[in-house]
Amino acid sequence: MNYYRLKLVNVSGVNSYSNVVTATVKSGSFTVEAYPNPVSQLLTVKAYGATGNGSVTITDATGKMVRVVNMDNGQVQINMEGLAQGMYLLKYADDQHTEVIKVNKQ
Numbered sequence: 001m002n003y004y005r006l007k008l009v010n011v012s013g014v015n016s017y018s019n020v021v022t023a024t025v026k027s028g029s030f031t032v033e034a035y036p037n038p039v040s041q042l043l044t045v046k047a048y049g050a051t052g053n054g055s056v057t058i059t060d061a062t063g064k065m066v067r068v069v070n071m072d073n074g075q076v077q078i079n080m081e082g083l084a085q086g087m088y089l090l091k092y093a094d095d096q097h098t099e100v101i102k103v104n105k106q
Contacts, residue, residue: 031099032092038104043078047092050074054094058103061087080105 006018030049037043045056056076058067066083069076071092083105090101 030097032090032101034090034101034103037101038106039080040106041079041081043080043090043103045071045076045078045090045092047071047074047094047097050094051096052094054092054097057091057093059089059091060084 002023003020004023005020008016008018010016030047033046033048035044047054050071053073054071056067056069056071056078057065058078058080059065060083066088067078067080069078080103085105088103088105090103092099092101
């Protein structure tokens, strides 16, 4: 995932900046995206370039699995309500790929 923002300079030479936006490059390679991050309710997880269906496991800071869901067609939404605030690890796994993303629960 890449982060971008624009610097704008008007005719008087005054600078202003756009909001920061994210972009994911989909070039046929494998990548997993989870948003919004930080999350308060629903977390969307997308796997680009995945072959087949994968699973998503969310673990807390102690290593306890708190959510396990199967992914359909490279996308799933996970309800994060009821979980304590803090850092969680999201692990995507299928037959050929494994990726871990840090997710902050607000």
